[in-house]
Amino acid sequence: xxxxxxxxxxxxxxxxxxxxxxxxxxxxxxxxxxxxxxxxxxxxxxxxxxxxxxxxxxxxxxxxxxxxxxxxxxxxxxxxxxxxxxxxxxxxxxxxxxxxxxxxxxxxxxxxxxxxxxxxxxxxxxxxxxxxxxxxxxxxxxxxxxxxxxxxxxxxxxxxxxxxxxxxxxxxxxxxxxxxxxxxxxxxxxxxxxxxxxxxxxxxxxxxxxxxxxxxxxxxxxxxxxxxxxxxxxxxxxxxxxxxxxxxxxxxxxxxxxxxxxxxxxxxxxx
Amino acid sequence: xxxxxxxxxxxxxxxxxxxxxxxxxxxxxxxxxxxxxxxxxxxxxxxxxxxxxxxxxxxxxxxxxxxxxxxxxxxxxxxxxxxxxxxxxxxxxxxxxxxxxxxxxxxxxxxxxxxxxxxxxxxxxxxxxxxxxxxxxxxxxxxxxxxxxxxxxxxxxxxxxxxxxxxxxxxxxxxxxxxxxxxxxxxxxxxxxxxxxxxxxxxxxxxxxxxxxxxxxxxxxxxxxxxxxxxxxxxxxxxxxxxxxxxxxxxxxxxxxxxxxxxxxxxxxxxxxxxxxxxxxxxxxx
Numbered sequence: 001x002x003x004x005x006x007x008x009x010x011x012x013x014x015x016x017x018x019x020x021x022x023x024x025x026x027x028x029x030x031x032x033x034x035x036x037x038x039x040x041x042x043x044x045x046x047x048x049x050x051x052x053x054x055x056x057x058x059x060x061x062x063x064x065x066x067x068x069x070x071x072x073x074x075x076x077x078x079x080x081x082x083x084x085x086x087x088x089x090x091x092x093x094x095x096x097x098x099x100x101x102x103x104x105x106x107x108x109x110x111x112x113x114x115x116x117x118x119x120x121x122x123x124x125x126x127x128x129x130x131x132x133x134x135x136x137x138x139x140x141x142x143x144x145x146x147x148x149x150x151x152x153x154x155x156x157x158x159x160x161x162x163x164x165x166x167x168x169x170x171x172x173x174x175x176x177x178x179x180x181x182x183x184x185x186x187x188x189x190x191x192x193x194x195x196x197x198x199x200x201x202x203x204x205x206x207x208x209x210x211x212x213x214x215x216x217x218x219x220x221x222x223x224x225x226x227x228x229x230x231x232x233x234x235x236x237x238x239x240x241x242x243x244x245x246x247x248x249x250x251x252x253x254x255x256x257x258x259x260x261x262x263x264x265x266x267x268x269x270x271x
Numbered sequence: 272x273x274x275x276x277x278x279x280x281x282x283x284x285x286x287x288x289x290x291x292x293x294x295x296x297x298x299x300x301x302x303x304x305x306x307x308x309x310x311x312x313x314x315x316x317x318x319x320x321x322x323x324x325x326x327x328x329x330x331x332x333x334x335x336x337x338x339x340x341x342x343x344x345x346x347x348x349x350x351x352x353x354x355x356x357x358x359x360x361x362x363x364x365x366x367x368x369x370x371x372x373x374x375x376x377x378x379x380x381x382x383x384x385x386x387x388x389x390x391x392x393x394x395x396x397x398x399x400x401x402x403x404x405x406x407x408x409x410x411x412x413x414x415x416x417x418x419x420x421x422x423x424x425x426x427x428x429x430x431x432x433x434x435x436x437x438x439x440x441x442x443x444x445x446x447x448x449x450x451x452x453x454x455x456x457x458x459x460x461x462x463x464x465x466x467x468x469x470x471x472x473x474x475x476x477x478x479x480x481x482x483x484x485x486x487x488x489x490x491x492x493x494x495x496x497x498x499x500x501x502x503x504x505x506x507x508x509x510x511x512x513x514x515x516x517x518x519x520x521x522x523x524x525x526x527x528x529x530x531x532x533x534x535x536x537x538x539x540x541x542x543x544x545x546x547x548x549x550x551x552x553x554x555x556x557x
Contacts, residue, residue: 044395133378139340140372141392142364 029224032146033216036154036223039147049152057118057153057219058160064117065110065164066171072105073097073172077179081186090186094195097176102203103210106168107161108255111214114161115247119222122153123243126226127236135227150223154216161215162208169204206262210255217254218247275312275502275509286352291316291451291483292337297346299332306332307343308507314451319477319484321494323529324504330487331375333504334453337485338370339363350451368396371444371482375456377436379428379443385412386424389442396447411442414479415472434465441472445480452476454486458493466490470497491533495519503529 080096126149129135138145180186225243229235275294281287283295292314299307306329314320314337324330335341336348339355347354355366379388389408393399412418415438420426428436437457444452454473458466474497477484488494494501495515502512503526511521518526519535 128381132376132381133374134380136335136340137372137374137378137380140338140367140370141395142367143395144360144364 028228029220032150032224032227033154033220035146036150039144039151040155042147046148046152049148050155053152053156054160056121057114057156058163061114061117061160061164062167064113065168068109068113069106069168069171070175072109072168073101073175074179075175076100076105076172077176081180081184090180090184091190091194093180093186094176094191095198097180098173098195098199099203101169101172101176102199102207103259104207104255106165106172107207107211107214108251110165110168110211111161111218111251112248114157114164114215115218115222115251116244118157119218119243119247120240122219122222123226123240124236126223127229127239130227130229131232131236145227150227153223154219157215157219158212159215161218162211165207165211166204169207202266206266209262210258213254213258214251217250221246221250275310275512277313277315279313283347283349284352284354289316290314291351292485293349294336295347295349297333297336297343297348299329299336299341299343306507307336309346310504310507310509312502312509312512314483314485315500316483317477317481318499319473319486319497321486321488321498321501322504323488323491323494323501325489325529328504329507330489330504331455334455334485334487337451337453338367338372368447369450370453371447371449371451372453373437373440373444373455373457375459377428377440379431379436379439381428383427384424385426385428385431385439388428388439389446391443392447407446408442411445415442417442433461434468437461437469438472441476445476448480449482451483451485454484454488456487456489458488458490466493473497491529491535495535 076097077093080093081090084090084092084096126135129149135145135149138148180191181188222243225239225246226236229239277290277293279287279290281290283293287293290313292312294310294312294314296309296311297307298305298309310333312322322330322333332341336343337350339358343356347356349355350366350369353366355363358366379385380391383391386405386408389411390404393404393407408424409418412423417423417435417438420435423435428439431439457473458469461469470493473484473486476482477497486494486497495518498515500513501515501518503510503518503523505523505525511518511523511526513521519530521527
């Protein structure tokens with residue numbers, strides 16, 4: 001009887017433990033976010049740290065974002081032309097690519113690229129600082145590590161990911177233009193005319209809002225993993241991997257919920 | 272009375288002329304591990320206080336409690352009569368200005384040059400003219416015999432040797448003229464000559480700046496060479512504490528094993544029961 005009860009208890013624990021680990025991790029992330037937000041408004045304000053992080057996350061990620069953006073626009077355009085040609089409606093390619101870039105492709109792909117490049121960099125840097133006691137050293141100088149290390153990275157990512165998303169949009173449209181007008185010889189007046197008429201600034205507002213949330217999420221995942229490393233080089237490597245996985249998964253999961261929220265605020269045109 | 276408690280009638284919450292830090296009954300657990308088990312210790316003002324003990328005995332954990340980097344599960348730590356347990360982050364920030372800490376591997380900021388590393392505490396705490404800060408950094412580099420290293424100020428930590436890093440770490444700890452200096456295993460990983468140099472540096476620093484030094488070490492030779500007081504942490508408590516001569520006379524079996532294996536005073540007839548445990552530690556310290 002006792003054995004049966006113990007087995008039942010073990011089963012319950014093994015079923016609940018992933019859930020409890022998830023809730024614990026979520027709570028720890030929220031606490032870090034709240035703490036970083038609180039320290040944002042406390043002296044001293046170190047503008048240099050914010051600018052350095054904006055340079056690292058934003059300027060440093062620009063080449064890869066532009067490269068991915070150009071080919072995303074070009075490939076989307078190619079696929080859209082093939083699909084629309086079934087109905088003889090290729091002229092809608094500008095609208096199709098424009099809206100999908102603005103609302104989905106640009107924020108999601110830019111977010112994923114930055115999670116891979118800057119997120120991994122953040123996790124590695126903070127992890128190395130942790131295992132070499134540099135974070136403890138900050139404490140000994142009465143410098144709060146959250147204020148010095150976490151807050152600037154969260155703010156920088158929240159600002160820079162939307163800006164990179166806009167760059168992604170622009171270069172993506174250039175790629176789409178090249179494929180549809182230069183390669184497939186579509187009518188420039190029809191394609192651009194429909195684009196200008198149907199693609200709404202609200203599409204870009206939605207994409208930018210999503211990008212800001214993605215930036216915050218990927219930076220938080222990276223900071224959390226790096227800041228909480230215990231052990232040595234192996235653990236830093238594992239934290240880096242986790243930061244990219246967590247950041248990417250967060251972007252894709254949040255994407256779904258953000259679409260619902262943003263569409264409730266700004267209903268889809270014609271709906 | 273516990274081994275680490277000094278003779279004083281001053282209440283704990285009042286500043287004592289002799290004992291600057293007074294630790295009473297601190298306990299610390301990490302999960303199932305009970306690392307510190309009611310430590311009592313008094314740290315003497317202006318002296319070099321050495322804490323010795325084997326690896327994994329909680330020496331570094333103990334040191335981190337002294338400046339509030341870790342909070343004990345129970346017990347009190349009085350610094351100049353102020354109980355630092357339970358202080359807010361802001362209050363701890365003020366308290367930490369009294370302290371400087373030299374880390375085991377220096378913990379220099381990788382992304383900063385030597386000049387920026389040493390100047391960091393001053394730049395964070397005060398608004399000083401750049402020239403004044405640089406002058407202070409150069410003064411410390413000279414005192415620590417680093418000024419002759421070509422281009423030292425512009426070098427990054429990765430370009431320095433182990434001994435140079437320790438000196439830069441000490442310069443950074445000293446720049447804001449702390450009252451208390453904490454050294455976490457300062458001679459680990461150094462060759463015998465570099466170890467001797469670091470020992471001399473600790474001694475000179477204590478004499479020149481009149482700071483209270485707390486040195487965590489498992490190097491018995493160093494401990495008895497530079498220490499004014501020596502205490503041994505064993506199984507989470509201060510097993511032995513006193514002047515080097517008093518400690519040498521102690522009959523504590525583990526201490527005797529430590530001394531014997533360091534070639535510092537074997538007693539005839541002692542069974543080396545702990546040799547298999549302690550020998551790797553002592554080998555590592557050499």
